[in-house]
Amino acid sequence: MTAGKRPRSPRKARYDVVIVGGGAIGLSVAHHLAKLGVTDVLVLDKDSLVKGATGRNGGGVRAQWTTTENIQLAKRSIEAFKHFATDTGHNIFFRQGGYLFLTRNEAQLAALRKAAAFQNDHGVRTRVIELEEARRIVPGLDTSGCVGATFNPDDAILFPWPIVWGYKEAAERRGVEVATFTSVEGLDVEGERVVAVRTNRGRIQCDWVVNAAGAWSRGLAQMVGLDLPVKPERHEILVTEPLKPFLDPMLVDLSTGYYLNQDMRGELVGGMGTHTEESMDWSSSLEFMRAFAKETVRLLPRMGPVRVLRQWAGSYDKTPDAKPILGVAAKGPVNLVQANGFSGHGIMISPMVGRLMAQLVAGRKPEMDLKPFALERFEGPLEPDPMVIG
Numbered sequence: 434m435t436a437g438k439r440p441r442s443p444r445k446a447r448y449d450v451v452i453v454g455g456g457a458i459g460l461s462v463a464h465h466l467a468k469l470g471v472t473d474v475l476v477l478d479k480d481s482l483v484k485g486a487t488g489r490n491g492g493g494v495r496a497q498w499t500t501t502e503n504i505q506l507a508k509r510s511i512e513a514f515k516h517f518a519t520d521t522g523h524n525i526f527f528r529q530g531g532y533l534f535l536t537r538n539e540a541q542l543a544a545l546r547k548a549a550a551f552q553n554d555h556g557v558r559t560r561v562i563e564l565e566e567a568r569r570i571v572p573g574l575d576t577s578g579c580v581g582a583t584f585n586p587d588d589a590i591l592f593p594w595p596i597v598w599g600y601k602e603a604a605e606r607r608g609v610e611v612a613t614f615t616s617v618e619g620l621d622v623e624g625e626r627v628v629a630v631r632t633n634r635g636r637i638q639c640d641w642v643v644n645a646a647g648a649w650s651r652g653l654a655q656m657v658g659l660d661l662p663v664k665p666e667r668h669e670i671l672v673t674e675p676l677k678p679f680l681d682p683m684l685v686d687l688s689t690g691y692y693l694n695q696d697m698r699g700e701l702v703g704g705m706g707t708h709t710e711e712s713m714d715w716s717s718s719l720e721f722m723r724a725f726a727k728e729t730v731r732l733l734p735r736m737g738p739v740r741v742l743r744q745w746a747g748s749y750d751k752t753p754d755a756k757p758i759l760g761v762a763a764k765g766p767v768n769l770v771q772a773n774g775f776s777g778h779g780i781m782i783s784p785m786v787g788r789l790m791a792q793l794v795a796g797r798k799p800e801m802d803l804k805p806f807a808l809e810r811f812e813g814p815l816e817p818d819p820m821v822i823g
């Protein structure tokens with residue numbers, strides 16, 4: 434066991450706030466709580482950090498969405514990412530090279546046009562562009578079969594791991610504790626409140642519990658009889674050997690759910706939304722590698738000889754409308770906050786989600802309306818966002 438993987442047990446038997454899950458979301462909540470002066474906070478993770486989706490994702494950050502609330506979460510998070518290093522002391526290699534969306538079908542192009550107009554109305558600089566311009570933005574791009582594209586130059590990529598290190602260390606400097614290899618196995622409820630979490634390292638009393646357990650969050654809520662429509666959805670992803678920088682934006686083919694970006698080391702990182710199933714199986718498949726390679730060569734024929742370094746998988750915590758569940762559920766304990774169901778885009782909104790959940794727990798008025806993210810929305814008609822990849 435390396436030093437970084439040594440278990441860190443909770444020091445006390447009572448905290449004001451216990452956050453279950455030490456991914457980008459749980460640690461963002463902890464960091465923002467500490468900034469608001471709430472520092473008697475314990476973050477618990479059943480494993481070492483970055484083992485969940487936060488350590489397994491594509492690092493894409495974008496404001497190209499089609500609901501007001503998704504755009505607001507993303508736009509404000511993009512602003513926060515720009516200041517992440519000064520806020521926490523860690524470099525996340527945030528690079529605004531834009532997101533280039535391609536499509537191969539007319540109905541989807543019409544939806545992209547509508548989405549661009551909506552985004553413009555919300556201050557997002559998305560443009561519907563000609564395929565010729567798409568080829569200028571991505572040298573060597575083959576747009577055969579594509580019918581149109583949109584581009585927002587302010588979208589970005591980042592390296593997700595330092596989000597965890599940054600939020601963790603900044604929160605710890607203010608007094609927050611983070612305990613790893615500490616699994617929550619039960620929640621004790623008295624009346625309408627959770628009064629303690631039961632862990633493999635003992636019982637911990639608390640005033641608030643935050644369920645930031647990602648793909649495991651449904652199981653956690655079930656401990657108090659609350660049913661969250663959050664399912665683990667398996668997604669594969671890979672990284673190639675490093676190349677000279679050539680790919681500025683995140684390249685997305687919306688028709689196939691394909692995405693590709695070039696990270697700060699020159700490696701290409703990408704996946705495909707079409708290869709999914711409800712599963713926590715994180716093994717890698719040759720089938721994915723083949724399908725991904727085929728799509729890559731179709732879009733970027735020069736990439737044929739490029740070697741794959743590594744492939745891996747992870748699970749989205751998917752909701753029926755791919756929007757997160759945020760806040761206290763009407764039918765659950767009054768001090769149990771949900772911050773889960775992020776589907777394929779939790780990293781990009783983690784700063785703002787952390788801020789909102791911290792405001793809620795600290796007794797302040799959250800700066801955004803949380804109603805569109807309430808668990809109760811699943812009782813009525815849903816408003817899925819067509820800009821979801823995969």
Ligand SMILES: Cc1cc2nc3c(=O)[nH]c(=O)nc-3n(C[C@H](O)[C@H](O)[C@H](O)COP(=O)(O)OP(=O)(O)OC[C@H]3O[C@@H](n4cnc5c(N)ncnc54)[C@H](O)[C@@H]3O)c2cc1C
Nearest residue numbers: 454456458479485486487490491493617647747779780781
């Ligand atoms: C292949 C892939 C690509 C993706 N690409 C992107 C992208 O480009 N952009 C983007 O924004 N998002 C992307 N995502 C989604 C993003 O990674 C997630 O939305 C985000 O990481 C969620 O963070 P989290 O903190 O909620 O969950 P996690 O990082 O999964 O953290 C949850 C933590 O809870 C802990 N836990 C669970 N149960 C318990 C328990 N009972 N007791 C204690 N601890 C517990 C787990 O160990 C885990 O560490 C992608 C995801 C995948 C899988």
